[in-house]
Amino acid sequence: MALAKSVYNLLFRRTSTFAITIMCGAIVFERVFDQAGDTLFEQINRGKLWKHIKHNYEEAEEE
């Protein structure tokens, strides 16, 4: 409860800080969510995506 109260006093109490909290929160959430989704997708499809096989062909090309 103490944490909730301090968060409220610090961030949510004034409209200005509340709006900034919402905007920053949206950016942080979007980035975390997007990267978590990509990681999960790549984990599910490990070895099938171009990302996972391209090193085979890029090395061969440098030789």
Place this chain on the structure above:
Amino acid sequence: MAALRVVATTGSGRTLLNAAKCTHTHKAQMSFASLPKGKKVALTTLGVLTTGGIGLALALQQSVKASDLELHPPNYPWSHNGMVSSLDHASIRRGYQVYKQVCSACHSMEYLAFRNLVGVSHTEAEVKAIAEEIEVVDGPDDSGEMFTRPGKLSDYFPKPYPNPEAARVANNGALPPDLSYIVNARHGGEDYVFSLLTGYCDPPAGVSVREGLYYNPYFPGQAIGMAPPIYNEVLEYEDGTPATMSQVAKDVCTFLRWAAEPEHDQRKRMGLKLLMGSAILIPLVYYMKRHRWSVLKSRKIAYRPPK
């Protein structure tokens, strides 16, 4: 709600309401609840029989459809079948090799450009090298002449025949279809294409196939103009995968699925994110609904008889 009210009070809404009322009053004169028990049973039986009859007719019609002279392909366990399963890009790469060395002798893929392969199955340098192998007619130059130049990334795949008529003449009157969207253009998709490629067999006793045609049970009409295109070791894969007939067919089907649906992986990636988002939102919305309705759900209606 305001919009609903507006609709209900406009002219069309009113006629609809009136019409509903008319039928309602008409039925009210002989409403179901006021009928004698025998008639209720009779009506219920009639309803059940009608529903059952319609269901039976539908089921029979389906089975009639299934019994026509067409062999439906089985469902193969493609590695991209799952809701969030991507295409196997190593398979796409092998499939392109199959297309280039086998299929492209007769089949065009006119909606695919070399640049589409970059970052999907080949690196940019590799695709540039592949594109340079072909000659493209370009022009006109300063003197108004057409000239040929080596292909580049933005060129589309070369066509085996300049036009459909030339393709027909070269193929005994049969037109090899363009393969760009073939997997979406045929019932059964890659299952059908795989079955067709691997399904050639001798015609059953009593069936004769015209000269120049081949028997394939999966092809509508069973007589196909395409000779059996693939067999074991029809080509040698650059990554050393054994080129068995089914491996070749599987790879080319995966390649054709990618060609028909290049957005496939992105679509499933977005689908996964949508599911993740729904997993957060749906419980929230459910909680909010329960919260808002708790007042209505927990109220008590008491009847106080007049004294």
